[in-house]
Amino acid sequence: MTALTKLIASFPFRLTVAYMGAFVLAAALIVLYIAWQANELLTSKAIDTLGSEVASLRAQFQAGGPQGAERLEGAIRYRVREPGSGLYLLVDADGTRRAGNLPAVPPTLVPDGQGQLFSYRRTGEGEGAGERFAVGLSISVSGGYTLIVARDIEDQRQFAASIGRVALWSFGLLSLLGVGAGILISRSMLARIEAVTETSRKIMAGDLSRRIALTGSGDELDRLAESLNAMLARIEELLLALREVSDNIAHDLKTPLNRLRNRAEAALRSGDGSGAYRDGLAKTIEEADELIKTFNSLLLIARLEGGAIAESMAPLDPAAVIGDIAELYEPAAEEAGLTLAVSARSGLSLIANRELVSQAVANLVDNAIKYSTAPVPAPADGGMATPPSAASITISLEQVGPNVEITVGDRGPGIAPQNRERALQRFVRLEKARSLPGAGLGLSLVAAVARMHGGGVRLEDNAPGLRVVLSLPASAQLTTARSDAASNHPI
Amino acid sequence: MRVLVVEDDRETALFLQRSLKENGHVADIAGDGELGLALAREGGWDVLIVDRMLPRLDGLSLIEALRREGARTPVLILSALGEVDDRVKGLRAGGDDYLTKPYAYTELLARIEALARRPAPEEQVTRYMIGDLTLDRLSHKVTRGGQAIALQPREFRLLEYLMRNAGQVVTRTMLLQNVWDYHFDPQTNVIDVHISRLRSKIDRGFAKPLLHTVRGSGYMIRDGAD
Numbered sequence: 038m039t040a041l042t043k044l045i046a047s048f049p050f051r052l053t054v055a056y057m058g059a060f061v062l063a064a065a066l067i068v069l070y071i072a073w074q075a076n077e078l079l080t081s082k083a084i085d086t087l088g089s090e091v092a093s094l095r096a097q098f099q100a101g102g103p104q105g106a107e108r109l110e111g112a113i114r115y116r117v118r119e120p121g122s123g124l125y126l127l128v129d130a131d132g133t134r135r136a137g138n139l140p141a142v143p144p145t146l147v148p149d150g151q152g153q154l155f156s157y158r159r160t161g162e163g164e165g166a167g168e169r170f171a172v173g174l175s176i177s178v179s180g181g182y183t184l185i186v187a188r189d190i191e192d193q194r195q196f197a198a199s200i201g202r203v204a205l206w207s208f209g210l211l212s213l214l215g216v217g218a219g220i221l222i223s224r225s226m227l228a229r230i231e232a233v234t235e236t237s238r239k240i241m242a243g244d245l246s247r248r249i250a251l252t253g254s255g256d257e258l259d260r261l262a263e264s265l266n267a268m269l270a271r272i273e274e275l276l277l278a279l280r281e282v283s284d285n286i287a288h289d290l291k292t293p294l295n296r297l298r299n300r301a302e303a304a305l306r307s308g309d310g311s312g313a314y315r316d317g318l319a320k321t322i323e324e325a326d327e328l329i330k331t332f333n334s335l336l337l338i339a340r341l342e343g344g345a346i347a348e349s350m351a352p353l354d355p356a357a358v359i360g361d362i363a364e365l366y367e368p369a370a371e372e373a374g375l376t377l378a379v380s381a382r383s384g385l386s387l388i389a390n391r392e393l394v395s396q397a398v399a400n401l402v403d404n405a406i407k408y409s410t411a412p413v414p415a416p417a418d419g420g421m422a423t424p425p426s427a428a429s430i431t432i433s434l435e436q437v438g439p440n441v442e443i444t445v446g447d448r449g450p451g452i453a454p455q456n457r458e459r460a461l462q463r464f465v466r467l468e469k470a471r472s473l474p475g476a477g478l479g480l481s482l483v484a485a486v487a488r489m490h491g492g493g494v495r496l497e498d499n500a501p502g503l504r505v506v507l508s509l510p511a512s513a514q515l516t517t518a519r520s521d522a523a524s525n526h527p528i
Numbered sequence: 529m530r531v532l533v534v535e536d537d538r539e540t541a542l543f544l545q546r547s548l549k550e551n552g553h554v555a556d557i558a559g560d561g562e563l564g565l566a567l568a569r570e571g572g573w574d575v576l577i578v579d580r581m582l583p584r585l586d587g588l589s590l591i592e593a594l595r596r597e598g599a600r601t602p603v604l605i606l607s608a609l610g611e612v613d614d615r616v617k618g619l620r621a622g623g624d625d626y627l628t629k630p631y632a633y634t635e636l637l638a639r640i641e642a643l644a645r646r647p648a649p650e651e652q653v654t655r656y657m658i659g660d661l662t663l664d665r666l667s668h669k670v671t672r673g674g675q676a677i678a679l680q681p682r683e684f685r686l687l688e689y690l691m692r693n694a695g696q697v698v699t700r701t702m703l704l705q706n707v708w709d710y711h712f713d714p715q716t717n718v719i720d721v722h723i724s725r726l727r728s729k730i731d732r733g734f735a736k737p738l739l740h741t742v743r744g745s746g747y748m749i750r751d752g753a754d
Contacts, residue, residue, distance in 0.1 A: 329630055330713055349613050365708055368721035396712040403715040
């Protein structure tokens with residue numbers, strides 16, 4: 038498509054042209070109507086004037102008695118001499134011209150008619166000679182005379198014609214201007230829309246970082262571009278996340294898969310009899326179970342990010358939720374030489390999915406136990422040192438502003454401030470944690486649960502150790518929850 | 529135990545049939561939902577294992593149809609869909625338990641055995657006894673050899689569940705679901721620690737242990753030699 042056809046096919050252009058066309062047509066109709074009306078008015082006025090003149094001339098003829106004809110001739114001659122006079126002609130019964138400035142009886146003029154338009158040729162004078170138009174009355178006067186009184190309307194006609202020409206020109210000019218304006222408007226619109234099209238083409242070609250340039254005018258096109266940019270940013274974010282997941286799956290799942298394969302292969306090769314096979318298979322199943330767990334976590338995170346579980350929310354008491362989790366983990370913590378202290382404010386309420394919030398808190402406590410007891414590398418002697426046995430894990434619940442905050446703190450190695458953001462991402466296991474079991478999905482699952490509930494996760498310094506704050510909006514803000522949702526956990 | 533396996537994947541179905549046979553059960557296979565429903569209607573099954581996605585008639589519709597007809601055979605739903613909502617849908621349709629694929633065979637076995645022996649609701653047992661261990665559900669008292677044992681409320685529920693399924697393997701997941709009502713897998717083996725606490729209360733100081741660990745599967749409470 039060439040630039041011109043593109044321009045002509047553009048919506049703003051067609052719109053402008055359509056507007057212009059309608060406007061010009063309407064204006065032309067109005068001007069034509071006015072011209073026609075004015076002409077009519079002037080003509081009928083001229084005929085009226087003629088009527089009264091005829092009456093006055095007829096009166097002179099009658100007043101003259103036998104010399105009526107002569108008087109009439111005189112009156113006509115007199116009138117003809119006046120500048121800018123009307124047209125007159127007096128003809129006797131034989132058709133002989135007796136007086137007046139009309140050269141001959143116009144053939145089209147009906148005797149004793151209503152007054153009508155006719156054409157004549159002006160005698161003598163150079164200027165204005167030739168065929169001209171006039172309106173006139175033809176009257177029969179007694180004695181066989183015919184009196185014609187007329188008014189030249191050629192000037193009037195000329196004027197009307199020139200107005201018509203001016204109108205024609207101006208409409209032409211107007212149309213041209215309109216088309217020009219249309220072209221200009223369409224070009225600027227097209228340029229902006231073209232920019233959007235161009236950007237989207239580039240994005241389709243794979244460059245997701247592209248954004249539509251804004252003009253800064255804040256008009257509707259800018260607003261549209263802003264929304265499109267926001268949409269693109271979200272899509273890019275999701276795609277990057279997806280890409281990251283697939284990269285991480287490739288990396289983090291391939292490693293255990295490979296380990297699993299190696300184990301099976303080694304068991305097969307060992308030839309140490311059924312004992313070795315049994316051992317190899319048991320370990321293979323163990324690895325497979327770990328893989329399944331990782332997959333389940335990944336799927337759950339994906340589901341949560343899709344917001345698909347939002348409907349299974351019910352009012353719940355967060356103190357009960359963390360109390361149950363603390364009760365579940367207390368023996369395990371004790372076994373690990375840790376104390377688990379809970380300080381929960383009662384009377385708070387959440388609209389949430391019990392299973393998911395429980396799982397999130399469980400993950401946090403899991404991590405807290407894991408990292409509190411993790412051997413801390415001591416580079417000085419290359420050996421491992423364990424943290425002091427007095428280390429405790431704290432779970433607290435409080436209301437902070439509009440949010441219910443569940444905080445799980447440990448006395449482990451903590452996370453350096455610059456690594457905290459990264460620690461919330463999927464599969465990220467900070468270098469120190471590489472030696473510990475787990476797929477690195479725990480915190481990102483917590484973050485996904487928080488987001489699904491409209492909350493967030495913060496990592497803070499527990500001085501020493503790590504504090505993870507799970508912040509969820511208190512239920513006062515969420516009053517639209519299903520009331521029958523309490524039946525969501527049968528068994 | 530007679531088991532009907534309604535599963536369209538032939539290999540899975542044959543694996544289940546063979547494995548169940550090894551454990552002394554009889555299993556028949558239906559490869560689609562309509563056949564499954566027809567066979568289930570004939571009756572005589574102790575347990576139905578129904579895959580959720582089946583050709584001709586999906587698993588949930590099959591179970592709903594059976595329940596409408598008044599059949600009360602316990603049903604274990606197998607599904608690749610394992611989220612909270614899916615499980616709730618499965619149980620609302622009339623399933624008695626829900627197991628997500630991929631699963632461990634031992635888990636499936638433990639669950640169908642628990643389902644098949646589950647007492648009907650009208651049979652309200654008020655007292656469980658295994659050897660010299662007694663649990664009274666009304667007074668919430670536990671005694672062994674006439675000696676009162678003090679248990680925390682959760683420990684009581686744990687023991688109650690184990691005793692209700694006495695002689696059968698109970699997996700960690702089953703305990704988490706039935707005693708704690710959680711359907712996720714904690715990373716640490718929290719259940720093991722609870723069990724060892726319970727064990728120290730009911731078995732310590734007695735010659736014969738009652739609470740056994742079944743390697744690779746879970747736990748079992750039973751009176752008898754290892």
